[in-house]
Amino acid sequence: VQLVESGGGLVQPGGSLRLSCAASGFQFSWFAMSWYRQAPGKERELVAGIGNAGLKTNYADSVKGRFTISRDNAKNTVYLQMNSLKPEDTAVYYCRYANFWGQGTQVTVSS
Numbered sequence: 001v002q003l004v005e006s007g008g009g010l011v012q013p014g015g016s017l018r019l020s021c022a023a024s025g026f027q028f029s030w031f032a033m034s035w036y037r038q039a040p041g042k043e044r045e046l047v048a049g050i051g052n053a054g055l056k057t058n059y060a061d062s063v064k065g066r067f068t069i070s071r072d073n074a075k076n077t078v079y080l081q082m083n084s085l086k087p088e089d090t091a092v093y094y095c096r097y098a099n100f101w102g103q104g105t106q107v108t109v110s111s
Contacts, residue, residue, distance in 0.1 A: 001025040001100045008093060008105030011085055015109070019080040021095030021102055029053075029073040031098070035080045037091035037107075044094070048080060063089075085109045 007019040019035070034049035048059045048069035057069050068081040078095060085107075092104040 001097065003095045003097060003100060003102035005093065005095050005102045005105040008107045010108045010110065012111050013086060013109055015085050016081070016083045017085065017107060019082065019093055019105060019107075021078045021080075023076045023078070023095070023097060026097065028076040033071060033078040034096045035069060035078070036094045036096055036101075037089075038094070038104075039088075039091040042091075047093070050078065082107070 002024045004022045005019060007017060009017060011017055030052055032049060032051050035047040036044050037047050038044040046060055047063055048057065048067055050057050050069045050071055054071045059067060066082065066084045069078065071078045082089065087109045090107060090109050092106050094104045095102040
């Protein structure tokens with residue numbers, strides 16, 4: 001199993017970023033996927049999850065209405081569209097499948 005995140009970076013408050021997670025080594029379309037994040041000095045927390053068909057999603061209260069999780073099963077990729085970013089969204093963002101994690105991608109929201 002391999003999960004490779006991309007799309008992080010430095011963005012100003014109010015800006016947007018789109019994270020991608022390319023998955024391989026398992027039957028991607030059969031399984032739910034999720035995004036987590038970990039800020040310095042804090043525990044890793046669930047940001048958003050999506051069912052295998054993309055029909056069911058769930059979000060942390062702190063990102064509802066600003067973030068959107070989606071997936072493309074033909075490309076074995078899950079996405080996290082992040083809008084109206086705030087400094088408190090600064091964290092390393094991880095893609096997760098079962099007990100497997102990607103290496104993470106840094107998102108920094110700062111002026």
